[in-house]
Amino acid sequence: MTEAARAAAADPSGVQGAHPAPLALDGVPHGQPILDRLVALLDLEKIEENIFRGVSPSVSPTRxxxxxxAGQALVAAGRTVPPERKVHSLHAYFIRGGDPRVPIVYEVDRIRDGRSFTTRRVVAVQHGKAIFSLSASFQVVEEGLEHANEMPKVAAPETLPTYAERTAPYREQLKAWATMPRPIDVRYVTDPPWVSKDSGPRPEANNQVWMRADGKLPDDDLLHVCLLAYCSDMTLLDGVLARHGLNWGSDGVIGASLDHAMWFHRPFRADEWLLYDCVSPSASGGRGLATGRFFSADGQLVATVVQEGLMRLATESPL
Structure with a gap:
């Protein structure tokens, strides 16, 4: 990690330097300077062969x-793979809550380098313990069968309220989540959980949002994939809440990601609009399962996501 990248990562607010970040209607920084700081977070420092170190933004939640x-671990894996091999899948487990106050060390195991496929395993470590593990597979570009599901018909992102406009009436309820710097432009197609909960449970409900990096990204395929991995953990479990007419926090719902899988089907740019269409097929045993599909603005299915998360009511016993 360069000194400039390290400084940017340490100052995610964007208020320092010659080019401060623009402010949304709610006064929260966003735009290119904030996106640059997210990119800096993904620019890991190589501290030894197959060992990398990443940091968290100074403005962070408790975990x-x-x-x-996930994005940083995928960067670590990708840094050990030839660029002509593209990541096509990842499978990960969230083992412990990460501490944003200290760096995260990523240890890469070069499992296999085959003629067509490359496999990597990454373990993220803090305080001497594993907090996250990831396996990722990379493949040379090949031709083959082609088909995909169609994109749902939804409103165009430019016609939808911004995140600042959506959250404005709920800032006190959302607390820190409404005031953190925003590197990703998010536009809800369906109502977010803090709004939809007033309508009650919605069986078979989809949670749909448009997302894009809020600025311009360099032409780096691995960076775009890692940015999508970052975005994929946003709003995914909201589909579980929609089925029950609940919202995080205010309805006593305690949640955390347990495991996460992604498959990357087609090329895309993370700084162009992508529709994230999410639904929950099941919830049981204090866990909720959610599936998501990313579509490009021209209707191409570019990635599929599956995640199981802890979905515990505050009245239930802790871990």
Whole structure:
């Protein structure tokens, strides 16, 4: 990690330097300077062969955001793979909550380098203990069969309220989540959980949002994939809440990501609009399962996500 990248990562607010971040209607920084700081977080420091170190933004929730550690782990894996081999899948487990106050060490195991496929295993470590593990597979570009599901018909992102406009009436309820710097532009197609909960349970409900990096990204395929891994942990479990007419926090719901899998089907850019269509097929045993599909604005299915999360009511016993 360069000194400039390290400084940017340590200052995610974007208020320092010659080019401060623009402010949304709610006064929260966003735009290119904030996106640059997210990119800096993914620019891991190589401290030894197959060992990398990452940091968290100074403005963080009490635990490291799951999408951050997933994105950083995928960067670590990708740094050990030739660029002509593209990541096509990842499978991960969130083992312990990450501490945003200290760096995360990523240890890469070079499992296999075959003629067509490369496999890597990454373990993220803090305080001497594993907090996250990831397996990722990379493949040379090949031709083959082609088919995909169609994208749902939804409103265009430009016609939808911004995140600042959506959260404005609920800032006191959402607390820190409504005021953190925003590197990702999120536009809800369906109502977010803090709104939909007033409508009650919605069986077979989909949770749909448009997302894009809030600025311009360099032409780096691995970076775009890692940014999508970061985004994939956002709003995914909201589909579980929608089925029951609940919201995080205010309805006593305690949640955390348990495991996460992604398959990357087609090329895309994370700084262009992507529709994230999520649904929950099941919830049981204090856990909720959610599946998500990312579509490009022209209707191409570019990635599929599956995640199981802890979905515990506050009245239930802790871990």
């Amino acid at each position: 490291v955001f799951g999408g951050q550690v």
